Amino acid sequence: MTTTANKTDSFMGDPDATGRFGQFGGRYVPETLVPACAELEVAFREAWADPEFKREFHNLLNTYGGRPSPVTECFRLSEELGFRILLKREDLNHTGSHKINNVIGQALLAKRMGKNRLVAETGAGQHGVATATAAALMGMECIVFMGEVDVKRQALNVFRMKLLGTEVRTAMSGSRTLKDAVNEAMRDWVATVNFTHYCLGSVMGPHPYPWMVREFHRVIGDEARTQCAQMIPGDGIPDYVVACVGGGSNAAGIFSGFADTRAKLIGAEPAGGAAVGRAVPGVVHGSKSYLMQDEFGQVQEAHSVSAGLDYPGVGPEHAHLADIGRARYESVTDTEVLDAFQLLSRTEGIIPALEPAHGLAWMVKAKSELAGTTVLLNMSGRGDKDVAQVQAILDGDPEALATMRP
Ligand SMILES: Cc1ncc(COP(=O)(O)O)c(C=O)c1O
Numbered sequence: 001m002t003t004t005a006n007k008t009d010s011f012m013g014d015p016d017a018t019g020r021f022g023q024f025g026g027r028y029v030p031e032t033l034v035p036a037c038a039e040l041e042v043a044f045r046e047a048w049a050d051p052e053f054k055r056e057f058h059n060l061l062n063t064y065g066g067r068p069s070p071v072t073e074c075f076r077l078s079e080e081l082g083f084r085i086l087l088k089r090e091d092l093n094h095t096g097s098h099k100i101n102n103v104i105g106q107a108l109l110a111k112r113m114g115k116n117r118l119v120a121e122t123g124a125g126q127h128g129v130a131t132a133t134a135a136a137l138m139g140m141e142c143i144v145f146m147g148e149v150d151v152k153r154q155a156l157n158v159f160r161m162k163l164l165g166t167e168v169r170t171a172m173s174g175s176r177t178l179k180d181a182v183n184e185a186m187r188d189w190v191a192t193v194n195f196t197h198y199c200l201g202s203v204m205g206p207h208p209y210p211w212m213v214r215e216f217h218r219v220i221g222d223e224a225r226t227q228c229a230q231m232i233p234g235d236g237i238p239d240y241v242v243a244c245v246g247g248g249s250n251a252a253g254i255f256s257g258f259a260d261t262r263a264k265l266i267g268a269e270p271a272g273g274a275a276v277g278r279a280v281p282g283v284v285h286g287s288k289s290y291l292m293q294d295e296f297g298q299v300q301e302a303h304s305v306s307a308g309l310d311y312p313g314v315g316p317e318h319a320h321l322a323d324i325g326r327a328r329y330e331s332v333t334d335t336e337v338l339d340a341f342q343l344l345s346r347t348e349g350i351i352p353a354l355e356p357a358h359g360l361a362w363m364v365k366a367k368s369e370l371a372g373t374t375v376l377l378n379m380s381g382r383g384d385k386d387v388a389q390v391q392a393i394l395d396g397d398p399e400a401l402a403t404m405r406p
Contacts, residue, residue: 019207097381125157127201202247221257272303
């Protein structure tokens with residue numbers, strides 16, 4: 001690992017010494033948290049440079065997490081849409097999404113730092129379940145904060161966390177979704193920082209989180225690069241790499257494997273949470289990035305049919321990649337997402353989570369641009385957690401329909 005912090009000119013290298021990617025990132029936290037962030041940065045730099053830590057991390061990802069995840073060729077869907085579609089199958093990981101990669105890394109790091117209590121925020125519940133899982137595996141205490149709205153729409157994941165021995169605390173403030181869960185988790189961390197590690201679930205928050213979380217997910221892109229080299233004639237590089245963007249961790253993971261290639265990088269955002277699409281800079285949850293806000297700088301409430309993308313901000317590295325033109329961010333509506341969710345289920349026998357269905361929804365919309373190309377989509381999670389919600393929407397249940405905007 002490079003410990004000098006001057007690689008911003010190489011795509012998706014290390015942030016600068018202040019934790020910035022271009023103008024974005026940094027560390028905007030209360031004074032009580034500055035030492036904790038600094039301690040975490042040092043611990044991560046040391047661990048990531050330690051071959052024994054990396055060996056233990058990759059060993060757990062393989063023997064416990066189920067890596068490497070395969071790349072699946074979608075023959076029927078490719079024929080229907082007119083371009084070649086490959087899926088990176090993070091949905092096949094233990095606990096059902098990419099989130100386990102980051103969580104295993106952070107839980108190992110917390111142990112190494114002598115901290116035996118984890119706090120985390122969750123939206124869809126996938127990061128919460130993954131954190132609860134790692135805590136059970138490693139014998140750690142775990143508290144997960146979740147907005148009241150998400151507790152209702154992701155009831156199954158709440159039960160899973162409880163089964164895993166985690167305490168789920170309901171966040172009742174604001175929009176009662178992911179943003180509010182992050183606020184509560186940060187508040188807990190401030191009060192308990194001596195013995196608690198905040199296991200943040202995406203490439204957001206103060207430095208070193210955006211960088212550290214991306215590094216723990218880099219395995220997605222590294223594996224996919226090797227797998228594509230076997231599957232794609234010529235240079236082995238897909239024409240497009242597509243991923244959904246909430247905070248942006250699965251996208252950062254897969255983009256990092258292709259950032260230095262000719263592949264076009266596309267992030268799919270929900271229309272009601274298109275932080276990059278609107279491109280207004282601001283500071284939230286400890287870093288500067290693009291952020292949905294009103295004319296007074298107040299953070300606006302995001303909306304998405306998928307709990308995991310219901311977030312008004314985005315990780316700072318994505319703001320930077322958009323700013324320098326290396327990645328493009330496109331938005332899709334809830335209705336388009338629901339159609340894509342059903343399309344993949346019907347044509348390939350793969351029920352996606354609503355989050356990666358955003359990536360597919362963009363591909364359907366962009367099919368004339370994509371004609372004849374090869375597209376790699378990061379299938380960041382499986383749809384088990386969403387089928388009850390989708391069933392209720394399709395059945396016309398008024399409460400479920402209220403989670404949708406056309
Ligand atoms: C399956 C799945 N994909 C994507 C996301 C969005 O997170 P990120 O943008 O950090 O990958 C979530 C969040 O819960 C998720 O559960």
